[in-house]
Amino acid sequence: MQFSKYYISAVASFVLWGFFSLVLKQLHGYASLDILFYRVFMCAVIMSVISLFVRRRVLRENVEMYKKLPSSVRQRMLLLTFSGGVLLTANWFFFIYVMNNVSVKAASFAYLVCPVMTTVIAFFVLHEKLSKWQWVAVGLSVLSCLLLSFNNIADIAYSLIVAASYAFYLVSQRRNAGFDKFLVLTFQLIFSALILLPFYPSYAASVPTEGVFYGLILVTAVLFTIVPLFLNLYALNGVNSSTMGILLYINPLINFTIALLYFHEPINQYQIVAYSLIIISILVFNEQYLFGRKRSVVVR
Template sequence: MKFSKYYLAALVSFTIWGFFSLALKPLHDYASLDILFYRVFFCAVIMSVISLLGRTKVLKENITIFKNFSPGQRQKITVLTLSGGFLLTANWFFFIYVMNHISVKAASFAYLVCPIMTTVIAFFVLDEKLSKWQWTAVLLSVLSCMLLSFSNIADIAYSLIVAASYAFYLVGQRQNVGLDKFLILTVQIIFSALLLLPFYPVYSEGVPTELSFYALIVVIAVVFTILPLFMNLYALQKVRSSTMGILLYINPLMNFVIALFYFHEPINMVQVAAYSLILLSIIVFNEKYIFGRRRNVIAG
C-alpha cells in the first residue's frame, strides 16, 4: 500500500500532540478554563487574520462554492462544522482538566479509549470495513485498556468523556467535504470562541500578567492546535476514520514515555504490559503500510 502524504499528515499531527504535555504542564498553576479561554481566543484571532488577509482568494472561492451547494448540502456542512467546533471545545476543556488536575497518565488513558471508540463508530456510522488484522488490533487495544482500567478506575469517567468527544469529531469531519479544510477549521475555532466568550467574564480568574503564560499559549495555539488539527482535517480527505483512530495511539504512547522519563510519574508492570500491547496493536493495524512494500517486492 502506498504511503501517502495524507497518511504522513496524520502521523505528524499525532506525533506533535505527543509533546503537548511539555507545553501544558508548566501552566498547571492556572485554572483549566483560563487556559482553554486563551487557547481558543488566540487561535481564533490568528486563524481569522490568516483567512482574511492571507487567503482572501480561497475565502471568496469557498463562499461561492457554498452558495452553489444544494440546500441539503449546505445544511449538512453547517451542522458538521458547528458540531465539530462544539466537540473540540468539550474535548479541550476536559483534556486540560485531566492533564493538570488528575495526571498525565489519566489524560493518556483517554486517548487509549478514543481509537477504539473511533474505529467502532466509523464501522457502524461510515460503514468502514476492517480486515482480520485490524480487528485483531482493536481487540489488543481493548485488552490493553482493560488492563489499565484496573488501576485507574476513578479516572475512567473523565477518560470516556475526553475520548468520546474527539472520536465523534473525527467521524463527523470525515463526512465534512467540499470546502477548504483550513477554512472549515477557522469557522470551528471562531464558533468555539463564541461559545466560550459569555463564560469568560464569569469564570475567568483574572487576566494573567506573566509573559511566560502568553508565550506558552501562543505555542499551544499554533504548534499544538492549529497545525495538528489542520493536518487531521487534511488527512481525513483520504485516510479512513478508523485508521486515524488507531494512529491516535501515537499520542498516549508518547505521553506515557514523557510521564515516565520526564515527569517521573510512578509506573507498574501492568502499565508496561498494557502500553506494549498498544504498540503491538498499532503495528498490527497498519501492517499493510509497514509490510506492504516488502510483500510487493517478494511478489514481484
C-alpha cells in the first residue's frame, strides 16, 4: 500500500479540519461575522509577512514567471485565483454561521454533501475519470446524504450553500496550476480580506478585549486555515478533484464523532446507518490505494 505525498497532504488537511469545532465552539459567544473578519485579517497579515520577508525569492520568481505568460493565460490565472478568494470567503462565513447558530451536525452535513458535489462537478467540468468502484462509492455517498436529510429539511439549504462553495473552490483550483501554492493562497486571503474590509466598520461589533479571543483566532488562522488550505492546494498537484472530494469525508466523520462524544448531540438510527455507509464509500473509492488494485476506468 503506497501513498503519495500529495495523498498524505490531502488526508492531513481534512484530519485537521475535523477538529475545528473544538476551537470554533469556544467562540460561539461572538458573532459569526466577527469571527470571519478577524480570521481572514489575521491570515492575510501572517501570509503577507511570510511571502514578503521569508519567501521573497519565491515571490520574485513567480512574478517573473507571470510576466512571461501570454495575456490570456494571465487573465485566466487571475480569475481562478481571485474567484477562489470569493468562494473561500463565502464558505467560511456560512460554515461559521451554521456551526454556531444551527448545529455541529448541520455543519458536518454540509461536508457530507460536498464530496458528492465535488466528484460530480469534476466529472463534468474537468472530465476526470472514475472507475466503476468509484461510481459505486458515489452512489453510497448519495444514499447516506439522503438518509441524513430525513427530519433535517430546514438545515439542508444552509448545508448545500456551504458544500457548493467549497466544491467549486476545489474544482477551480485544480485548474489553477503552475504557480507556488503558498503564494496563490496568500493572494486569495489578501483578496478575501479586501472583500470584507468595507463591511467591517458597519457590521463588526465592538473590538474584542479578551486575550483568549485573539489566541483562539490565531489558532484558527494558523492551524485550521493556513496549514490545511496549503496542504489542500499542494495535494491538488498530484490528486484529482474527485479523490479530494471523497477524502473530504474524513472531516465530517471526525466532526460527527466529536459532536456525539464531546458535545453530546443526539443521534438517531438513520445517522448511524448513513455514517456507516460513508465509511464504506471512502474505502470503496480508495480501494486502488488500499489494496493496490489497478483501476478500471470509465472513459467519458
